[in-house]
Amino acid sequence: MSNALETNKLSKRYGRTWALQDCTLNLPARRVAALVGPNGAGKTTLLHLAVGLLEPTEGEVQVFGCSPLRQPTEALPRLGFVAQDTPLYKGFTVAEMLTLGRKLNPSFDDAMALARMQKLGIPLERRTGKLSGGQQAQVALVLALAKRPDLLLLDEPLSSLDPLARREFLRTLMDAVAESGLTVLLSSHIIGDLERVGDYLIILSASHVQLAGDIQEIAKTHKRLIGPRQDEAAVASVHTVIEASHTERQTTLLVRAHGPLFDPSWEVQEVSMEDIVLAYLSQQAGDRWPMPPSVREQNGREVFK
Amino acid sequence: MTWLTWRQHRAEGLIVLVVLAVIGVFLLMTGLEMANSFQQLVLSNCLISKNSSCGELEMAFRIVQAGPLLALALPLLLGALVCAPLVTREVEQRTHLLIWTQSITRMRWLTVKLALVLGAGLLASGALLAVLIWWHSPVAQIFGSFDASVYDTSGPVWVATALLALALGIFAGALTRRTVAAIFLTMVLFLAIRAPVELLWRPNFETPLTVTYAIDQQNPPALSNQDWQLTSGFIDAQGNRSTDFRGSCTRDETLTQCLQANGVQANYLTYQPGDRFWTFQWIETGIYVVFSVLALFAAVWLVRRLN
Amino acid sequence: MIEFHLDNHSGVAPYLQIVQQVKQALRLGLLEVGDQLPTVREVVAQITINPNTVMKAYRELEREGQIESRPGQGTFVQRTLASTSLSSLAAQRRSLVRWLHSAYEAGLDNESVLALFLSTFQDTQKEHEEETA
Numbered sequence: 058m059s060n061a062l063e064t065n066k067l068s069k070r071y072g073r074t075w076a077l078q079d080c081t082l083n084l085p086a087r088r089v090a091a092l093v094g095p096n097g098a099g100k101t102t103l104l105h106l107a108v109g110l111l112e113p114t115e116g117e118v119q120v121f122g123c124s125p126l127r128q129p130t131e132a133l134p135r136l137g138f139v140a141q142d143t144p145l146y147k148g149f150t151v152a153e154m155l156t157l158g159r160k161l162n163p164s165f166d167d168a169m170a171l172a173r174m175q176k177l178g179i180p181l182e183r184r185t186g187k188l189s190g191g192q193q194a195q196v197a198l199v200l201a202l203a204k205r206p207d208l209l210l211l212d213e214p215l216s217s218l219d220p221l222a223r224r225e226f227l228r229t230l231m232d233a234v235a236e237s238g239l240t241v242l243l244s245s246h247i248i249g250d251l252e253r254v255g256d257y258l259i260i261l262s263a264s265h266v267q268l269a270g271d272i273q274e275i276a277k278t279h280k281r282l283i284g285p286r287q288d289e290a291a292v293a294s295v296h297t298v299i300e301a302s303h304t305e306r307q308t309t310l311l312v313r314a315h316g317p318l319f320d321p322s323w324e325v326q327e328v329s330m331e332d333i334v335l336a337y338l339s340q341q342a343g344d345r346w347p348m349p350p351s352v353r354e355q356n357g358r359e360v361f362k
Numbered sequence: 363m364t365w366l367t368w369r370q371h372r373a374e375g376l377i378v379l380v381v382l383a384v385i386g387v388f389l390l391m392t393g394l395e396m397a398n399s400f401q402q403l404v405l406s407n408c409l410i411s412k413n414s415s416c417g418e419l420e421m422a423f424r425i426v427q428a429g430p431l432l433a434l435a436l437p438l439l440l441g442a443l444v445c446a447p448l449v450t451r452e453v454e455q456r457t458h459l460l461i462w463t464q465s466i467t468r469m470r471w472l473t474v475k476l477a478l479v480l481g482a483g484l485l486a487s488g489a490l491l492a493v494l495i496w497w498h499s500p501v502a503q504i505f506g507s508f509d510a511s512v513y514d515t516s517g518p519v520w521v522a523t524a525l526l527a528l529a530l531g532i533f534a535g536a537l538t539r540r541t542v543a544a545i546f547l548t549m550v551l552f553l554a555i556r557a558p559v560e561l562l563w564r565p566n567f568e569t570p571l572t573v574t575y576a577i578d579q580q581n582p583p584a585l586s587n588q589d590w591q592l593t594s595g596f597i598d599a600q601g602n603r604s605t606d607f608r609g610s611c612t613r614d615e616t617l618t619q620c621l622q623a624n625g626v627q628a629n630y631l632t633y634q635p636g637d638r639f640w641t642f643q644w645i646e647t648g649i650y651v652v653f654s655v656l657a658l659f660a661a662v663w664l665v666r667r668l669n
Numbered sequence: 670m671i672e673f674h675l676d677n678h679s680g681v682a683p684y685l686q687i688v689q690q691v692k693q694a695l696r697l698g699l700l701e702v703g704d705q706l707p708t709v710r711e712v713v714a715q716i717t718i719n720p721n722t723v724m725k726a727y728r729e730l731e732r733e734g735q736i737e738s739r740p741g742q743g744t745f746v747q748r749t750l751a752s753t754s755l756s757s758l759a760a761q762r763r764s765l766v767r768w769l770h771s772a773y774e775a776g777l778d779n780e781s782v783l784a785l786f787l788s789t790f791q792d793t794q795k796e797h798e799e800e801t802a
Contacts (some may be wrong), residue, residue, distance in 0.1 A: 071669075085576065108463050109462075109463075110463065111669055112667075129468070133465045133466075133467070134465045134629060137463075138459070138463040140459035140463075141458065142456070144455065144460050145371070145457070145460065146457055146460075149453075156365065157366055157369075157464075158464070159433055160363065160366060161363065161364050161366065161461075161464035161465055161466050162464055162465040164467060197460075202465070204465070214563070234510075275447050335428040
């Protein structure tokens with residue numbers, strides 16, 4: 058199966074600022090991927106490039122092997138997109154939004170859309186502008202799902218929702234994934250529900266991809282090492298040190314292991330996804346973790362399969 | 363897409379229909395009045411040549427002065443208030459993020475919208491043109507189709523003006539992406555094109571004809587009432603023309619003596635003959651169509667590149 | 670039918686939590702041979718979770734032979750966990766009580782008892798896993 062989303066050195070510049078730089082990703086199909094990073098990191102830019110709303114400055118992006126900008130008639134029907142703050146035509150009723158979907162998408166599943174609206178208790182005759190924030194988000198989601206896309210991209214769909222609305226939105230989304238084997242890429246600056254809902258993680262910070270891979274693999278290879286105070290050079294020669302902190306007596310390292318950790322002087326702990334993400338995000342812009350020499354020789358790029 | 367265009371703009375569409383209906387009623391009522399006056403008041407010789415006594419008829423038909431106002435204001439308002447928001451509202455409300463990620467391409471979205479809005483505009487202006495021609499036909503017959511109060515609404519120029527306003531509105535919207543800025547830009551561009559064409563270029567689409575007459579002839583030779591008089595003035599012995607009289611007269615000279623004393627040899631006037639009316643209409647139509655096409659191409663290019 | 674719950678902060682991977690909860694239910698007799706497990710969609714509706722996670726958990730249990738998926742029908746319990754019902758654990762329970770009493774007599778308070786138990790449990794668990802792997 059071809060990758061749902063592939064980018065190769067994808068970059069986008071506005072004037073003199075780079076919104077996204079040198080982004081190379083391979084997102085396999087049927088995954089639920091979380092795109093995390095602080096505001097301004099380039100998440101929206103990446104998503105807009107993937108749906109053909111933006112033209113890359115450098116590099117390329119492909120969705121199931123098609124370029125969304127140059128081959129829109131092939132790519133657009135396979136893509137679903139929910140933009141930030143879920144824009145809708147506020148003067149249209151919910152029923153009219155469904156008509157819009159039906160008229161503009163040949164593969165629109167009207168029955169499914171109606172069934173979902175009914176299950177969610179969203180009145181069809183009400184104008185979308187009069188719905189609550191959570192309901193508007195659901196309408197936008199159902200509209201995108203009814204198109205039967207193979208890849209659904211969502212730009213911060215949860216950030217303006219209250220916790221209950223957030224949970225219900227995710228439930229609708231997960232149900233759709235269970236029903237159809239959809240690939241999802243969802244951006245968020247909240248790390249909370251990550252491990253529950255996602256099985257693939259992309260960390261974007263300062264317009265660069267810091268980490269991309271299977272959540273299980275990431276959890277397996279990232280460890281916290283605690284030991285007596287010492288310099289991390291010895292460890293850094295074998296593993297990538299993501300974060301290091303020292304107190305008077307103790308040194309704590311967060312490492313990405315490139316092999317077994319069998320030095321008995323270190324206590325090895327599991328690290329939560331939240332802590333891993335925070336460690337990557339807390340580095341200053343432009344920091345690159347030096348790859349240990351042994352790893353550098355093995356592969357040009359570090360990617361988790 | 364057709365459904366969407368209608369549904370999105372049905373409010374404006376209905377308002378425009380109402381406005382057109384009101385204008386239609388106004389034209390109907392005043393037009394019938396003018397036709398009536400025309401039957402009763404007109405003197406046969408006013409229909410042949412320009413006669414100073416026909417000037418009183420202007421009072422009877424003064425309502426026709428509303429024509430030029432209509433001719434410019436209506437298309438301009440439509441262009442600014444209907445066409446400019448076509449793109450700007452979509453972008454300002456961010457619904458372009460929704461609509462350009464459905465299954466139709468951006469180009470198809472734009473071309474269908476343009477086709478429908480421009481098509482409706484052309485249809486409406488064409489229909490209104492027919493009514494306007496009927497409405498001011500008394501004045502056209504008495505004062506000629508070149509007359510400033512009827513020229514703009516007597517032929518394809520009016521439809522082309524409407525097209526220009528709509529096209530400029532869309533272009534301004536695509537360029538500025540802000541509704542208020544687009545409205546202003548539409549008006550500025552429209553006037554910047556319209557004014558020079560009407561005031562500077564139109565009188566010279568073809569070289570005007572000249573009639574010279576003796577300095578002691580008080581009244582210029584009569585032109586047919588369909589002709590369009592442009593300028594008049596004096597010719598000196600060397601054949602130079604000037605529209606101003608740069609000399610001075612003493613009190614006991616007659617006009618003829620004064621003119622002679624200041625070197626004037628003859629009077630002249632320039633005009634465009636009435637049979638050039640349709641040529642002029644089509645030339646001016648062509649000019650506006652060219653600008654409209656340029657504006658539309660630019661708008662399409664801008665929307666395609668919208669980032 | 671069994672109802673799952675997910676603990677975000679337990680540090681245990683979600684799919685493992687599902688596996689553990691199925692095993693716990695088997696142990697306690699809440700699930701018996703022939704019982705049907707909820708479908709992936711039903712689990713997703715209960716606890717908002719990635720369906721791939723549920724499928725992974727079910728695959729793991731199937732690999733271990735506890736459950737069996739029958740195409741078109743659903744997923745069913747095939748085998749309960751070997752031996753033990755809680756009553757047969759009486760011997761373990763008695764020695765645990767004895768140990769607790771001796772710990773209290775040694776002067777440990779509740780927190781120390783728990784800390785001691787947990788750290789010993791984790792160390793022993795790791796050894797045990799390495800031995801059985």
